[in-house]
Amino acid sequence: MIRVPSFMHAEEFQSLKIKDMTFVAYRNQDPPLKNEVFFEEHALIFVLEGEKKFVTPQQEIHVKKGNIVFIKRGYYLMQETINKQYRSLVFFFNEKLLKEFVGVHLALFEETRLNEPDANTGLLVFGINESLEKFIDSIFPYFHLQTPYLNYFLNLKLQELLLHLLAIDPSGELKALIYAIYKGEKADLAYLMQSYYLKPLSMEELSRLSGRSLSAFKRDFQKQFQTSPALWLKNKRLEYARLLLANSQMNVSEISMEIGYESVSHFIKAFKEKYGETPSHYRE
Numbered sequence: 001m002i003r004v005p006s007f008m009h010a011e012e013f014q015s016l017k018i019k020d021m022t023f024v025a026y027r028n029q030d031p032p033l034k035n036e037v038f039f040e041e042h043a044l045i046f047v048l049e050g051e052k053k054f055v056t057p058q059q060e061i062h063v064k065k066g067n068i069v070f071i072k073r074g075y076y077l078m079q080e081t082i083n084k085q086y087r088s089l090v091f092f093f094n095e096k097l098l099k100e101f102v103g104v105h106l107a108l109f110e111e112t113r114l115n116e117p118d119a120n121t122g123l124l125v126f127g128i129n130e131s132l133e134k135f136i137d138s139i140f141p142y143f144h145l146q147t148p149y150l151n152y153f154l155n156l157k158l159q160e161l162l163l164h165l166l167a168i169d170p171s172g173e174l175k176a177l178i179y180a181i182y183k184g185e186k187a188d189l190a191y192l193m194q195s196y197y198l199k200p201l202s203m204e205e206l207s208r209l210s211g212r213s214l215s216a217f218k219r220d221f222q223k224q225f226q227t228s229p230a231l232w233l234k235n236k237r238l239e240y241a242r243l244l245l246a247n248s249q250m251n252v253s254e255i256s257m258e259i260g261y262e263s264v265s266h267f268i269k270a271f272k273e274k275y276g277e278t279p280s281h282y283r284e
Contacts, residue, residue: 001036001076001200004043005092014143018154021094024139027087034080038199042093044165045069046128046136050086054079054123061125068132070124070165070174074209076199077123089136091161095181101162102182108166112179124174132164186211189224197236200260203229238274241267245283252279 005022008015015025022041051064055078062082063069071077073095102109128136135157142153162178169175187210196206206229207217221229237259244255253264261267271279 001038003038003040004090006040016142016150016154018094018097018151018158021097022092023154023158024092025090026140026143027090034078036076036078038201039071039073039075040205042073042095042098043071044091044093044161045071046089046091048087048089048136050084051082052079052086052088053082056123059123061123063125066128068126068128068168070126072123072177074196075123076196089139091158093158093162097155097158098162098178099182101159102178104159105163109175109179109182112172112175126165126168129168132168135160135164184211186220189221193229193232193236197233198240198258198260200262234270235274237261238271241271241279242275242282245279255279 005015005025008022008025013025013027016023045063045068047063047065047067047069049065051062054061054063054069056076061069139157142150142157145153147153166175189210192206192210196209201209203217204214207214210217210220212220218229221227221232225232241255241259244250244258248255250258252268256264256267259267261270268278271282275282
């Protein structure tokens with residue numbers, strides 16, 4: 001699994017940063033054909049050349065030159081490059097910068113309604129228009145610009161990009177998502193945990209996805225579930241492992257990986273502590 005933007009390597013990408021936060025990255029060589037990606041920040045992918053497939057539990061989409069894909073922070077997906085000519089620009093939106101944008105342009109969000117959580121809302125596809133195409137062309141010179149004012153220029157380009165996106169968002173889904181970030185809407189914990197309990201995320205990452213500090217996340221979780229998030233995750237994963245042992249042909253090692261255990265021996269020990277027998281004995 002690749003975490004972006006933190007796992008983006010200089011030999012694969014050129015990147016520009018705003019206040020040490022990755023703003024835009026350009027892939028300058030052939031990407032891996034297939035990998036699983038976890039988005040640590042909200043991201044916008046401009047497909048410059050080629051074609052790519054994105055697969056989530058809810059949907060599968062194909063994008064090609066001229067498509068724009070918005071991916072919500074915390075989204076897991078499998079991406080597969082269809083041809084080696086694939087090139088893209090990827091913009092990352094730090095939440096602090098998004099809040100600053102809404103604060104400056106509050107009049108644009110006056111009638112925006114907040115949406116209920118939807119598994120499909122996190123991945124939106126748009127078609128590029130002439131204005132956005134010109135915007136993309138205007139980004140490339142900044143990769144070679146040497147100036148102490150670069151951060152200021154990029155901050156203005158971020159504002160410009162977000163305004164372009166609002167203009168091509170006829171459904172208002174993207175606007176509602178950005179406005180919810182500004183309002184500090186906290187994710188529903190039950191929805192969040194059901195979505196991510198099989199993913200290898202740390203408590204810090206889960207708390208961030210929930211819109212809470214780590215201490216607030218643990219406190220709210222204890223209040224809602226009467227247990228700690230660590231113990232809830234452990235039990236939920238082991239329950240799913242028992243289901244797989246009874247209803248699948250996966251071996252113990254495969255099941256261990258499926259439920260997020262990096263060590264098979266740790267999985268066997270945890271399973272025995274909960275159910276009184278090893279996974280192999282349970283299957284027999």
